[in-house]
Amino acid sequence: MTSVVLGSASPARLRVLRDAGLDPSVLVSDVDEDALIAELGDAAPHVVVTRLAQAKADAVVAAILSDDVPAGADCVILTCDSMLLLDGELSGKPHTPDVAIAQWRRMRGTVGHLMTGHCVTRLRDGAVVAAAADHQSTAVRFSDVSDELIERYVATGEPLKVAGAFTLDGLGGWLLDGIDGDPSSVIGISLPLTRRLLRRVDVDVADLWRA
Known part of the structure; x- marks a missing residue:
């Protein structure tokens, strides 16, 4: 039986997978994202x-x-990272109200692209036997909302901890x-992209569905 590990603290990602029939365990990765982004320099957004x-x-x-990996252990690890591409610039989580407000004032009335990198890694018997990675880009049309609505939205705290300072499902x-x-x-x-990446590591998504 192949188990699933979600390498993310995102409750939204966990909810998407659970709603789609998976029951992943969660193991949050420890990566210095800012340092890696700086190292990548002028690399393309995807x-x-x-x-x-x-x-x-x-x-x-x-x-x-x-940790000690049991003999015969077989799991797939799903990891993602999302950033918003707007006017050629990538942005992640704003973290502070001032940054979120400024970002929303730039976004309103425009179209941005939510870029999400995906990686699926298969681990068996204590070794990586396959890995596949790709990205998904989705155009997002932001409403031309007022300063007051932006400030009230930011005051809820929701946009501070999500890529691009917005949610689709909140x-x-x-x-x-x-x-x-x-x-x-x-x-x-992305469920479609994750399904395709699973096939590239020789896993059928239907085999991961809860009984």
């Missing part, structure tokens, strides 16, 4: 988010292998005009 997902996978694998959904692409990727993890 390279940045994919490399971040791969670095998280490496960290989770190292954490798993630091309060932020009220401030979007729509998306063009995969909604699960905007929430945090």
Whole structure:
């Protein structure tokens, strides 16, 4: 039986996977994202988010292998990283209200692209036997909302801890005009892309569904 490990602290990603029939355990990766982004320099946006997902996978694998792995253990590790591409610039979690407000004032009335890097790693008998990585880009159409609504949204705290300072499946959904692409990727993890990456490591997603 192949088990699933989600290498992310994101409750949205965990919810997407659980709603889609998986029951992953969670092991949060320890990666200095800012340092890696700086190291990547002028790399293309899709390279940045994919490399971040791969670095998280490496960290989770190292954490798993630091424990005794039972003989015959078989698991797949799912890791992701999301950033918003707007006017050629990538942005992650704003963390502070001032940054979130400034970002929303730039975003309103425009179209950005939520970029999510994905990595699927298969671990068997204490060794990595396969890995596959790619990215998903989804266009997000932001509403031309008022300063007051932006400030009230930011005051909820929701946008401070999510990539791009918005959610699709929370309060932020009220401030979007729509998306063009995969909604699960905007929430945090693309189900279609993850299914394809699983096939590349010789796993059928149906084998991972809860009985």
